[in-house]
Amino acid sequence: MLLAGDIGGTKLRFGLFTRQRGPRRPLAEAVYPSAEHGSLESAVRCFLVGTGRRPTQAVLAVAGPVLVGTARITNLPWVIGESRLRRAFKLRSATLINDVEAIAASLPLLRRADLVCLREGMPVRRGNRAVIAPGTGLGEAFLCRDGRRYRAFASEGGHADFAPGTPIEDGLLAFLRARHGHVSYERVCSGIGIANLYRFLREQDPGQEPPRLAEALARVDDPVPLIVEKALDPENPCDICVRALDLFASILGAEAGNLALKILATGGVYLGGGIPPRVLPFLRKGTFAEAFLRKGRMRDLVARIPVHVIMNPKAALIGAAALGLGVESRTRSRSSR
Missing domain, CATH: 3.40.367.20 (Hexokinase; domain 1)
Incomplete structure (x- = not known):
């Protein structure tokens, strides 16, 4: 099971995904104001406790540059690390990507x-x-x-x-x-x-x-x-x-x-x-x-x-989920037809 997230300066959006359901149909989803949490780990823990589920991997799209598995959120006082996330939530893998990179990844899947x-x-x-x-x-x-x-x-x-x-x-x-x-x-x-x-x-x-x-x-x-x-x-x-x-x-x-x-x-x-x-x-x-x-x-x-x-406000989440699931649209985006 995949935890995907869109970590922005204003809102945090999380979803749980499986390959069977694909990147547009999460098992669970929630949105939180960024200001309500002092760290990403706090927000992720809140989401997972609410779902009662435990993912095995994570792909999180963050508002800032990702360098060597670490990101400093541009408009939040947070520093996020892949290894720290793996340890905190006992994940097999945790990957950070830029949030607009995730939006780009969603383009072939948009309708x-x-x-x-x-x-x-x-x-x-x-x-x-x-x-x-x-x-x-x-x-x-x-x-x-x-x-x-x-x-x-x-x-x-x-x-x-x-x-x-x-x-x-x-x-x-x-x-x-x-x-x-x-x-x-x-x-x-x-x-x-x-x-x-x-x-x-x-x-x-x-x-x-x-x-x-x-x-x-x-x-x-x-x-x-x-x-x-x-x-x-x-x-x-x-x-x-x-x-x-x-x-x-x-x-x-x-x-x-x-x-x-x-x-x-x-x-x-x-x-x-x-x-x-x-x-x-x-x-x-x-x-x-x-x-x-x-x-x-x-x-x-x-x-x-x-x-x-x-x-679609979920574009970055869809893109992060698609990258985590290894899903790619086999056809052109409808916008290019």
């Missing part, structure tokens, strides 16, 4: 209902596929064929230097560089990033922030849900919140196009993570597509590349 298409494009059969996943932070990964099957690869591209593409983004870079020194794409294209975009726009014109919104933001630890809620208000959308999400969509489009060029993602670009499904109306506006296509001489190339939003 039409798991995806929303932003750009149809002209996908190349068996072409490379890219995943860019803004959540608490920003993750990137990709999927390439080795001649027989797809293999997922992790990256830490979200921490590469942010490159402004417009005058307002020039000002954003200066604003953040004065505060942080190095400005990565994660600083501007994630949950952390949305908060930074809002602060930048507010500083440009303090009078544009409604007093009630200022009061509400002062009462919460995480401003992003409120910013998104006010931007999507169908009757009275807040202008500064709308502008923040328009800027987010433009930056995400630009970096999605960058990633598509870097790995030649002729099979498609997939937007994962928790934020894209929540801000779908903004991704469907012209700002995302305009920035995605703004690639100079390579515009015609990226215009052929499909873009999908992954709507």
